[in-house]
Amino acid sequence: xxxxxxxxxxxxxxxxxxxxxxxxxxxxxxxxxxxxxxxxxxxxxxxxxxxxxxxxxxxxxxxxxxxxxxxxxxxxxxxxxxxxxxxxxxxxxxxxxxxxxxxxxxxxxxxxxxxxxxxxxxxxxxxxxxxxxxxxxxxxxxxxxxxxxxxxxxxxxxxxxxxxxxxxxxxxxxxxxxxxxxxxxxxxxxxxxxxxxxxxxx
Numbered sequence: 001x002x003x004x005x006x007x008x009x010x011x012x013x014x015x016x017x018x019x020x021x022x023x024x025x026x027x028x029x030x031x032x033x034x035x036x037x038x039x040x041x042x043x044x045x046x047x048x049x050x051x052x053x054x055x056x057x058x059x060x061x062x063x064x065x066x067x068x069x070x071x072x073x074x075x076x077x078x079x080x081x082x083x084x085x086x087x088x089x090x091x092x093x094x095x096x097x098x099x100x101x102x103x104x105x106x107x108x109x110x111x112x113x114x115x116x117x118x119x120x121x122x123x124x125x126x127x128x129x130x131x132x133x134x135x136x137x138x139x140x141x142x143x144x145x146x147x148x149x150x151x152x153x154x155x156x157x158x159x160x161x162x163x164x165x166x167x168x169x170x171x172x173x174x175x176x177x178x179x180x181x182x183x184x185x186x187x188x189x190x191x192x193x194x195x196x197x198x199x200x201x202x
Contacts, residue, residue: 004121005097008165009076012053016078019054027194028115031143032057034191035112036064038199042139044068048108050098050130051075051116055083058091066090071108073101098126106135113142119165123178131182134202140183142198145169146190172196 012019019025035057039047045068049058052072062070070091074080075098083093096102098113098120111130120126130140147155152169159166170178175198176188183200191197 002160002162004119004165004167005075006165007163008119011164012074012076013078016054016076016082019079019082020056025053027145028053029056031114031195031197032060034195034197035114035141035143036060038141038197039110039112042110042141043137044110046108046110047071048073048101048103048111048130048133050101050111050113050126051119052083052093053079053114053116055086055091055093057112057114058083058093059086062087062090071103073098073103099129101129101133103133105132106138107133109135109138111138111140113140113144115144117142117144117175118169119167121167123168124181127178127182131202136202138202140179140198140200140202142175142179142196143191144175144196144198145194146171146196147194170196172198 047070049072052074058070058072072083072093073096080093080095094102099122111134155169172188176186179186179200186200188198
């Protein structure tokens with residue numbers, strides 16, 4: 001059986017020193033301006049980045065809104081080390097699992113999940129944790145890769161055989177169905193051929 005978490009951790013540890021410039025980080029970087037535009041439209045004084053990677057998105061947030069309180073969590077020690085170095089104490093960055101977030105209930109106004117959700121073997125558990133750490137009225141903004149139906153189906157057939165920690169590529173409908181039991185005002189749309197943007201309110 002594929003140990004998705006172990007594989008994700010190892011994969012991103014290997015990539016951490018080059019993720020901000022190498023091609024394997026291109027898709028995540030493409031999603032940053034999309035998330036920043038959405039974030040600007042909601043309350044965002046206290047922000048959590050789930051699967052924060054090297055802290056690149058948090059760095060951009062803090063350059064725009066330096067008064068914000070920001071935190072990040074990632075499963076990869078290599079990514080956490082890179083994020084702490086990049087953010088230099090401007091944000092709390094913790095090693096942790098999206099299924100057991102190391103933060104108290106209602107701690108954040110907004111939670112971001114950028115190019116990370118497709119690595120979660122138990123997506124419902126991760127969403128419950130994100131819901132828990134958001135305050136009432138807090139917003140989840142989630143951006144993740146997708147593909148046309150046939151390509152997506154082929155990818156989802158092959159992913160269990162891979163070693164990168166990828167679990168599942170979702171359609172907009174599937175992602176909406178996952179969010180709806182917990183969040184209200186759920187919307188999910190394709191922003192281009194390879195990307196989904198979803199949001200929901202706690």
